[in-house]
Amino acid sequence: MFKKIAVVIAIALALTVAMPKKAAAAYSDGAAIGASLFFGYPNQGLTLVGQFDGVPLMFGVQAVANIFDTRYLYFGVGLTMDWWGLKIPLGKAGASDVHFYLGPGLAADFAIGSHGLWSVNAGLRMPIGFSFLIKNQWEIFLEPAPVVNVIHADGNGFSLLGLHFGDENHWYLEHFLHLTFQVGFRYWF
Numbered sequence: 001m002f003k004k005i006a007v008v009i010a011i012a013l014a015l016t017v018a019m020p021k022k023a024a025a026a027y028s029d030g031a032a033i034g035a036s037l038f039f040g041y042p043n044q045g046l047t048l049v050g051q052f053d054g055v056p057l058m059f060g061v062q063a064v065a066n067i068f069d070t071r072y073l074y075f076g077v078g079l080t081m082d083w084w085g086l087k088i089p090l091g092k093a094g095a096s097d098v099h100f101y102l103g104p105g106l107a108a109d110f111a112i113g114s115h116g117l118w119s120v121n122a123g124l125r126m127p128i129g130f131s132f133l134i135k136n137q138w139e140i141f142l143e144p145a146p147v148v149n150v151i152h153a154d155g156n157g158f159s160l161l162g163l164h165f166g167d168e169n170h171w172y173l174e175h176f177l178h179l180t181f182q183v184g185f186r187y188w189f
Contacts, residue, residue: 032058034139036184042066042174043109047080049186058082058127064109074113081106082127082145096132096140103127107147107178116155121178123149131186139186147178 031053038047047062062078082105090098105125112118129143152159152175157166162176 030054031189032139032186033189034184034186036141036143036182038062038180038182040180041178042069043078043178043180044068045078047078047182047184049184053189056083058084058105062109064111066111066113072113072115072117074111074117074119076109076111076119078107078109080125080145082125084127084129090130093132096134099131099133101127101129101131105145119152119154121147121149121175122151123147123178137188139188141182141184141186143182143184145180145182147180149176149178152176 030051032049032051034049036047036049038045043062043064044067045062045064047060049058049060051058058081060078060080060082062080064074064076064078066072066074083103084101085103086101088100090100092098103126105127106123107125108120108122110118110120125145125147127143127145129141131139131141133139148161149159150161152162152164152172156168157164159165159172159175162171162173164170164172164175
């Protein structure tokens with residue numbers, strides 16, 4: 001057990017030291033702000049996205065809702081944080097430069113819904129993005145981002161990687177996997 005903990009700590013330290021002070025992008029790097037619509041399973045909503053100058057992480061604050069499943073309607077807030085470890089220029093599309101990005105991230109959300117129900121989710125996400133950069137400042141992006149929920153908690157108990165403990169001991173896909181797709185824009189300063 002001690003060996004596993006030591007290996008995890010060593011890997012975390014190596015990644016921290018190896019992470020660049022500024023993400024090495026083929027396009028504008030620095031501060032950015034933007035917005036997006038996202039939809040998927042089970043959440044839909046709006047996201048405000050942004051990046052601080054000198055920090056290679058893209059942050060998001062979400063207004064989360066489920067409006068398509070009439071059994072359980074809810075509204076809440078979510079947070080995301082992504083590191084684009086891989087950025088590849090793909091070429092030109094008209095007047096814009098096209099890029100591909102991929103990297104690990106974190107996601108969390110809290111929602112209150114119909115029938116007095118609530119839920120909390122925390123997990124790992126993998127944004128897979130395509131961006132169209134116009135004049136090195138305006139960016140339009142398309143981003144599917146699957147999320148593996150490590151922890152889900154609600155009024156009936158909690159789930160660890162989809163395995164629910166509480167009123168029913170059962171594995172639930174919706175407690176384990178969320179699929180989202182974002183369409184939005186960012187302005188790079």
